[in-house]
Amino acid sequence: xxLLSKQLSELVLAGVSGxxxxxxxxxxxxPEGIHLTRPKRREWGDYSTALxxxxxxxxxxxxxxxxxxxxxxxxxxxxIAHSTVSEPGFLNVTLSSxxxxxxxxxxxxxxxxxxxxxxxxxxxxQVEFVSANPTGPLTVGHGRGGVLGDTxxxxxxxxxxxxxREFYYNNAGQQMRKLGESLKVRxxxxxxxxxxxxxxxxxxxxxxxxxxxxxxxxxxxLLDEGWETFKDLAEEDxxxxxxxxxxxxxxxxxxxxxxxxxxxxxxxxxxVNKLRHDKLxxxxxGAVWLAVKELGGSDDRVIVKSTGEPTYRLPDIAYHCxxxxxxxxxxxxxxxxxxxxxxxxxxxxxxxxxxxADRIKMLMxxxxxxxxxxxxxxxGNFISLDDLIDEVGADVVRxxxxxxxxxxxxxxDIDLARDQSDKNPVYxxxxxxxxxxxxxxxxxxxxxxxMDAQLGGLxxxxxxxxxxxxxxxxxTIDRAVREMAPHYLVTYVRxxxxxxxxxYGDCRVLDDDDIPLTFARLxxxxxxxxxxxxxxxxLGVSAPETM
RNA sequence: GCCCUCGUAGCUCAGCGGAUAGAGCACCUGGUUGCGGACUAGGGGGUCGCAGGUUCGAGUCCUGCCGAGGGCACCA
Numbered sequence: 001x002x003l004l005s006k007q008l009s010e011l012v013l014a015g016v017s018g019x020x021x022x023x024x025x026x027x028x029x030x031p032e033g034i035h036l037t038r039p040k041r042r043e044w045g046d047y048s049t050a051l052x053x054x055x056x057x058x059x060x061x062x063x064x065x066x067x068x069x070x071x072x073x074x075x076x077x078x079x080i081a082h083s084t085v086s087e088p089g090f091l092n093v094t095l096s097s098x099x100x101x102x103x104x105x106x107x108x109x110x111x112x113x114x115x116x117x118x119x120x121x122x123x124x125x126q127v128e129f130v131s132a133n134p135t136g137p138l139t140v141g142h143g144r145g146g147v148l149g150d151t152x153x154x155x156x157x158x159x160x161x162x163x164x165r166e167f168y169y170n171n172a173g174q175q176m177r178k179l180g181e182s183l184k185v186r187x188x189x190x191x192x193x194x195x196x197x198x199x200x201x202x203x204x205x206x207x208x209x210x211x212x213x214x215x216x217x218x219x220x221x222l223l224d225e226g227w228e229t230f231k232d233l234a235e236e237d238x239x240x241x242x243x244x245x246x247x248x249x250x251x252x253x254x255x256x257x258x259x260x261x262x263x264x265x266x267x268x269x270x271x272v273n274k275l276r277h278d279k280l281x282x283x284x285x286g287a288v289w290l291a292v293k294e295l296g297g298s299d300d301r302v303i304v305k306s307t308g309e310p311t312y313r314l315p316d317i318a319y320h321c322x323x324x325x326x327x328x329x330x331x332x333x334x335x336x337x338x339x340x341x342x343x344x345x346x347x348x349x350x351x352x353x354x355x356x357a358d359r360i361k362m363l364m365x366x367x368x369x370x371x372x373x374x375x376x377x378x379x380g381n382f383i384s385l386d387d388l389i390d391e392v393g394a395d396v397v398r399x400x401x402x403x404x405x406x407x408x409x410x411x412x413d414i415d416l417a418r419d420q421s422d423k424n425p426v427y428x429x430x431x432x433x434x435x436x437x438x439x440x441x442x443x444x445x446x447x448x449x450x451m452d453a454q455l456g457g458l459x460x461x462x463x464x465x466x467x468x469x470x471x472x473x474x475x476t477i478d479r480a481v482r483e484m485a486p487h488y489l490v491t492y493v494r495x496x497x498x499x500x501x502x503x504y505g506d507c508r509v510l511d512d513d514d515i516p517l518t519f520a521r522l523x524x525x526x527x528x529x530x531x532x533x534x535x536x537x538x539l540g541v542s543a544p545e546t547m
Numbered sequence: 548g549c550c551c552u553c554g555u556a557g558c559u560c561a562g563c564g565g566a567u568a569g570a571g572c573a574c575c576u577g578g579u580u581g582c583g584g585a586c587u588a589g590g591g592g593g594u595c596g597c598a599g600g601u602u603c604g605a606g607u608c609c610u611g612c613c614g615a616g617g618g619c620a621c622c623a
Contacts, residue, residue, distance in 0.1 A: 035563070050565050053603075063603085088603080090566070133623070170623065287621050298550075298619085305621040312623045341551065341618045366552065367616070371559095404560065407552055409616065411559060416572080423572065424585085431585050439582045479563070491561065494570085505578090505587045547585070 003117065005475050008047055008093065009033045011075050016051075018073030025069050026059045042461070045084060045092035046468055052089040063089020100467040101455040101520070107470065107527040112534050115473035120330075121160035126323060127153045129334035130246065130253075131168040134235040135179050136204050138245050140368045141336055143385040144410060147401040147540070148365055149334040150251045151486040154538045158477050161330065166255040168319060171235055172263060173309060178202060180231030186211030187230065191220055210237055245386045249394050250540045257322075259315045267318040268310060271353060272303070280352045295348040313342065317349035324355040331360045332484065340364045363484045365406040371413050392417040395541045399426040402490050402539060425494060429536065430544055432497035436529040437545040439509050443522055446510065455520050462503040463524065469499045470531045477538070486539075493535040500528055 013030050020027045039048040052067035059066065067085040074083055074093075081096035107114045129149025132142050153163045170176075182201040189195060190211040197203060214222060214233065222229065243253070262268050272288060275281035280291045286306035290313065293300055303314040323331050335343060343362050350357040370383055389397050396417045403425070404410045416423060458467065469492075476492040479485070509521040533543040 035565090037563080037565075040566075040569090044566080048566085050604090053565070056603075086566075088566080135623095173623085175623070285621080289621095302621045307621075309621085311621065316623095337552070337617045339618090339623075342623085364552075369616095405553095408560075409553070413559070413572095416559090425571070427585055428571090431583080435583055435586085442582055483563085487561085491570090498570090501586055502588095504582080508582065510582050547583090 003475050003478055004471050005036050006033065007079060008036055011078075011080060012049060012051065012070065012091065012093075015070040015072075015074035016055075019069045022073075024072075025055075025061065025066060028058055039090075039092060043084075044086060044090070045082075045094040046464075047095075048090045048092045050090055052085075052091055056089065067091045095464075095468065097459050097464070098456070100464065100471075101458055103471055104458075104467060104524055104527045105455055107530055108523060112530060112537070114530060115158070115477055115534060117159045117474055117478055119159045119478075120156075123161050123329040124164070124327065125153075125156045125161040125330040125332065126164045126166055126326070126328040127156070127332045127334065128166045128168055128323075130242075130251075132242060133170045133175065134238045134242065135175060135202060136238065137206055138242050138385040140370060140383065140385050140388055140412065143249065143388065143397060144365050144368050144401045144406075145334050145336060146246055146249060146251050146385075147398050148363060148406055148486060149332075150249075151398075151402060151489070151539055152332065152334070152363065152481075152484060154540065155477055155481050155486060155489070156330070158538060159481050164254045164328070165252070166257055167253040168257045168259070169239070170259040170312065170315070172258075172260045172315070173312075176231050176235070177227055179234050180227030180229070183207050183211060183214075183230040183234045184225075184227055187214050187222060190215045191223075206238070206241075207234065210234065241386075245389070248386075248389050249398060257319065259319070262315050262318045262322070267322060268314060271314060271318045271321065271349070275303075275349075275352060278352065290345070290349060290352075292345055292348060295352055297344055297348050301345055313345055313349070316342070316346045317353070320346055320350045320357075320360065321353050321355060323360070324350065324357070329359065332363055333360065334363045334365070337364060337366050361484065363406060366409045368401075368410045368412050371411050371415075388412075388414075395430070396424070396426050398540045399429075399490065402486050405485060405487050426541065427547070429493050429497040429532070430542070431547060432500045433529060433532045433536070433543045434545060434547045435504065436500070436525045436532070439525060440522070440529070443510060443518075448510075448518065448522060455523055457517055458520050458524060460503075460507050462499070462506040463521075466496075466499045466503045466524065466528060469496045470528055473531055473535060489535055489539055493532065493539065496528065496531055496535065500525075500532075 012034055016025070016030060019025045034049050034051045036047045036049050039045060052063040052070065055066050056063045061069075064085060064087065067089050070091055071083050071085055074080065076082070079095055079099040081094045081099075083091060083093045085091055127149050130138070130142050130146045132138055138146075150165065153165050156163045178201055182197060182203075185195050185197050185201065186207045188211075190208075210233075246253070272281060275290065276288075280294060281288055281303065282291060283289070287302045288304035289300045290303045291300055292298060301313055302311055303317075304310050320331075333343065340362065347357045347360060350360065370388075383391075385397075391414065392400075400412055400417055401410065458464070473492060476488050480488040507521060509518065509525060511518050536543040
């Protein structure tokens with residue numbers, strides 16, 4: 001079904017063109033769509049537009065006069081009950097109750113797909129996120145990227161894309177050698193030998209315990225093995241743990257893409273050769289440089305070190321060329337603030353390779369700051385994503401990670417997150433869902449059936465507000481996708497829960513003295529339940545029937 | 548020094564160029580002999596960092612400055 005905003009927009013534009021056809025206002029090219037806002041005061045109706053104010057520049061009439069002309073030609077049947085004009089030139093519309101009720105019926109018949117938008121079907125999207133290297137446990141920062149990427153993927157699915165969730169990891173280069181060496185030291189220490197880690201080795205406790213595990217399984221039989229063996233063992237173990245952590249958050253990747261394969265299949269060489277051939281890469285001081293300035297960027301960068309090893313930029317470019325080869329219509333990189341500055345260089349590199357890189361978008365997120373008395377007991381100031389999930393639960397982690405705009409710093413309040421009371425916004429929303437389930441259960445036991453309900457009479461302000469909020473899900477999804485901003489969905493679901501709780505206080509659902517109203521309200525809350533469940537599902541948060 | 552993000556109520560944050568800037572928490576006062584009180588109605592609390600500019604209209608766009616975070620490697 002078309003977006004609520006689009007339907008209204010078309011009606012208003014029909015009013016404009018009607019007025020134009022009669023010569024009441026001059027003719028000009030109509031805009032694609034108009035901007036609607038939810039007015040703050042009830043007497044201004046359900047939606048408002050400042051279109052007359054904007055048109056006043058174009059056509060030399062006062063905004064109020066224009067608004068009145070548009071209003072005269074506004075189609076009044078159907079979704080709009082009536083309209084008003086207010087100073088200094090707003091056009092306000094009020095939705096008809098019958099139309100709202102008909103939409104409740106529609107929501108119930110369409111079920112969980114009621115808000116899906118068929119906008120990008122047959123298009124493929126790829127979302128790359130987390131992309132941690134297999135050198136240690138995932139951090140809470142990875143958690144934010146993970147939840148953002150996964151939820152954005154869900155949203156893309158809701159607008160029709162076929163989505164590939166992808167995790168890119170760097171298992172090549174000197175850092176992996178250091179990982180192997182570090183594990184070997186831990187292994188030897190676990191055998192009682194006196195060896196020390198170097199300063200630039202991986203100091204984490206997880207390698208100590210892995211070293212001990214290796215002693216248990218292999219005794220001292222690995223002593224003659226080189227760092228490569230230990231690297232493989234560490235990589236396997238750490239990767240498995242990373243994905244186990246992600247699975248706890250309901251995140252399952254479709255593709256794991258490793259950097260090493262780009263060396264094996266010649267992609268890296270191909271990039272260097274082509275760039276050199278096109279004079280977009282050159283040799284200097286024994287290294288190969290990418291001519292970023294030539295490409296319109298800031299500073300030239302080394303892509304192959306004088307040691308012959310590529311820097312991370314080169315495989316990144318090759319990897320993104322590979323994405324282009326896979327013909328995705330949309331490619332999104334979810335990156336932390338610490339990695340985002342490399343993105344423009346990669347895009348320039350991809351363009352230099354002859355691809356249309358404007359299909360590639362970046363979703364940047366700021367860091368997570370953990371706040372609270374109850375930090376992890378395990379290790380001082382460092383708390384891993386795994387610890388955090390164990391501490392507060394997956395639903396809370398996902399919800400909290402999505403509460404803020406991604407470009408804002410996120411303060412994760414562990415004390416609030418652990419609080420299983422009304423203070424916690426996750427429970428507030430889930431409680432609304434559970435409450436509805438409880439009423440529906442009670443209704444079912446009392447013998448109410450939903451089949452033949454005539455929906456009407458839902459005219460209480462709380463009912464209207466609830467219906468209106470419910471129907472905004474598709475607009476919310478649309479906007480969240482357009483702006484790559486999943487947090488709009490959190491705002492939506494909190495608003496919907498809030499308007500349900502208000503409705504619950506104002507309007508009793510089960511009322512044996514008014515069966516028609518009971519049926520109508522039962523259907524209303526069934527529809528609201530669908531909306532809550534769908535929004536929570538997109539967020540990757542559970543919608544419990546009891547709590 | 549240069550680049551990116553952020554700066555809104557005591558705290559954490561929403562706010563799609565429009566009307567009297569909102570929510571949660573905290574604080575104060577009410578509400579259920581009702582379908583789940585994990586609820587709800589109301590109150591106090593604001594120089595939207597500062598200064599210019601664009602606009603009929605700026606928290607929102609532009610410029611400069613201040614502050615916080617991140618980046619500016621032959622690390623990723």
